[in-house]
Amino acid sequence: MNTLEAIMTRRSIHQFKDAPVTDTQIKKILEAAMNAPSAGDGRPWEFVVVRNKEKLNALADKIDEGNDMFRQAQVAIAILGDKCKEGFPGFYPQDCSCAAQNIYLAAHELGLGTVWIATWSVPPRVKGVKETLNIPDHLEPFAVFPIGVPAEHLSPKYRYDDKMVHWDEWTTKK
Numbered sequence: 001m002n003t004l005e006a007i008m009t010r011r012s013i014h015q016f017k018d019a020p021v022t023d024t025q026i027k028k029i030l031e032a033a034m035n036a037p038s039a040g041d042g043r044p045w046e047f048v049v050v051r052n053k054e055k056l057n058a059l060a061d062k063i064d065e066g067n068d069m070f071r072q073a074q075v076a077i078a079i080l081g082d083k084c085k086e087g088f089p090g091f092y093p094q095d096c097s098c099a100a101q102n103i104y105l106a107a108h109e110l111g112l113g114t115v116w117i118a119t120w121s122v123p124p125r126v127k128g129v130k131e132t133l134n135i136p137d138h139l140e141p142f143a144v145f146p147i148g149v150p151a152e153h154l155s156p157k158y159r160y161d162d163k164m165v166h167w168d169e170w171t172t173k174k
Contacts, residue, residue, distance in 0.1 A: 006105045009156045013113025016072040016148025025110050026075060029147070032106035033079070036098035040087020044095050045142075048078040048133050055132060059144065062128025063117060073146035077103060078129060080139040081120070093120060096142040103145050113150035118143050 001009075026049060038044065050056055051074070060070035070076060079099055081092040100116055107114045119125040119141040129141035163173045 001109050003105075006108055008158075010104055010108040011113075011154040011156070012115040013148075013150045013152060013154070014069050014115055015151040016069070016074065016113060016146070017151045018072075019074070019149040021074040021112060021147055021149070025112060026077075026147075028110060029077065029103055029106045029112075032102040033077075033099040036095070036102045038087060038095035038098065039091035042085050042087025042091070042095065044082045044085035044087070044092040045099055046080040046082055046139060048080065048135070050076040050078065050133065056146075058132045059128070059146075062132050063119070063125050063144065067117075069115060069117075069146040072151070073148045075148070076144055076146045078119075078133060078144045079103075079142045080135060081142045082139055084138060092140075093142065096120070100143050100145070107145075107147055111149070112147055113152075114145045114147045116143055116145060 030047060030049070033045075033047065034043065050059065056070045056073060056076055059076060060067045063070070079096050081096050083092055086092050086095075104114060104116065117125075119129050120143065126141050129135060129144060135141060
């Protein structure tokens with residue numbers, strides 16, 4: 001699969017089969033995440049890989065009041081932002097977003113499915129992740145990705161909209 005194909009065919013997967021995700025697949029996903037660009041090469045992230053079913057179930061309860069995606073997933077990866085590692089102050093959310101997109105694309109390339117569960121700036125979700133995964137105070141839960149073998153097939157969607165493109169200056173389009 002080439003890069004553009006991966007971008008254009010990736011979909012958020014909400015249902016997973018009871019099928020294994022290998023350590024090799026997880027490592028490849030993490031390698032892709034850590035190869036994301038970051039401002040000043042700060043790489044202000046840490047990752048928690050969750051395989052323990054009790055922890056996955058706790059994430060389901062504490063993030064989204066019983067979100068079945070975590071119960072079905074074989075693994076979840078949490079991205080944590082670390083302001084102390086920022087290459088430039090205030091950029092860790094953008095840096096973590098780049099890592100998150102790489103998680104999406106790497107999982108898709110490997111035949112796995114995932115969905116971005118945002119935690120950054122959502123206090124109940126931040127609290128749930130911190131409590132469940134024993135996250136230190138200086139780290140900010142940014143997002144959590146339940147990952148598994150897809151139990152659903154979603155067709156690609158073409159989302160380009162010319163009305164959203166403005167050339168050289170802002171224009172009002174009809």
